[in-house]
Amino acid sequence: MERFVQGDEQAFSELFRRHAGRLQGALRRMVGPAADDVLQTTFLSIVRARGRYEPGAAFRPWLYTVAINAARDHLRRHRREEPHGHDQLPETAAEPTPLPDPGLTRTVEAALAQLPASQREAIVLHRFDGFSFREIAELLGVTETAVKVRAHRGYERLRVLLAAEKEPA
């Protein structure tokens, strides 16, 4: 990370290789088809403001914090421009990237898209990206209890939505 801060392109490429794919998946679940735009904004942000990185800090939580900020900014602007944006079910996936069990993935993503953004963030980070509740609390700047409440409510709603998907029409 220190080498990247100094402007080392190889160091940046290595960080990108390690984290970009997984982050893209998380962003797809948070903002739907705009994931690539938000991913670009995230990496441009860390390049432009790499002087704000504090030596010794873990890179992955820092990167996710930036991504969440970028996603929130996108959703805020999107809401202002199009009142019924990502809060509705996405019609299509972001792009035809090969994913394991695409049918199941799409079902879960569609259900996730119906959750409020705060619950969606907590679940995506916990369920799909393996952060602990304490780490998520640090990322989001809220208490661990608040994250647990959001996740609990989100999981509850998600289960109902997924169960409804399974029911025959």
Next chain:
Amino acid sequence: MSECDRFLEALASDSLGPEHQAHAEGCDACRQLLPGDAPVAAPSLSLEAVRARALQELRTTPARPWTRDAARIALLQAGVAFGVAAMLGVKNWSSPMAEHMALAVVGAMLLAVVSLGSVLALAPGRRRPRLVLWLLPVVPVLLWLSGNGVHTATTLRAALPCLATVVLTAAVPLAVGLALLRGMALDGARAAALGLSAAATGLFALHWHCTDGSMPHLMTFHALPWLALAMLAIPLRRSLPTASHVP
């Protein structure tokens, strides 16, 4: 409580046991919520485009330590505070409050708010900018301590120049600070912290010259505009585009 509810409780509290796992594997709804490896997208054209664009940005954008920006804004604010204090002193250098021993101490503390406050407001992370918000109760108390109780600005017309001084003195530091805040994630507390620090430049300048040391005057025409400017910084920052979402 159903099995699904128990599974959900366990999932949300990071305490999944074998019995929850067994239930989830046999339940269509819960199975999809079982933690596991996230499906990682395969390298795609879009990822390569993002990497190429970021590398291009890396080549053209030098690293800018946050401390450099913080030092610049601190120096600017201190310069404006001293400059306006000196300008006001051309006509009126002394004030009735000067009899108070607290004057120098409070002046030094206001200078710390002006300089260190802006550094904390721009510091990375969430915690340090929030420390500045402790000034909300502290500064009015400082102003009250520095006043001598003498009420001289008995009309609105006599008191308004104090309000105008706080607002006008803060204009440039606040504008520069807001421009710097564009380079970091939108954070209302950070914007308010910077606003409190920038608006304290006017408080510092007035501190040496205001001839009214009464508490109603100090609260209404010094502290209130200071607070209002800090609050105004939040919607102003919100209205500006963000160049980087780094905290």
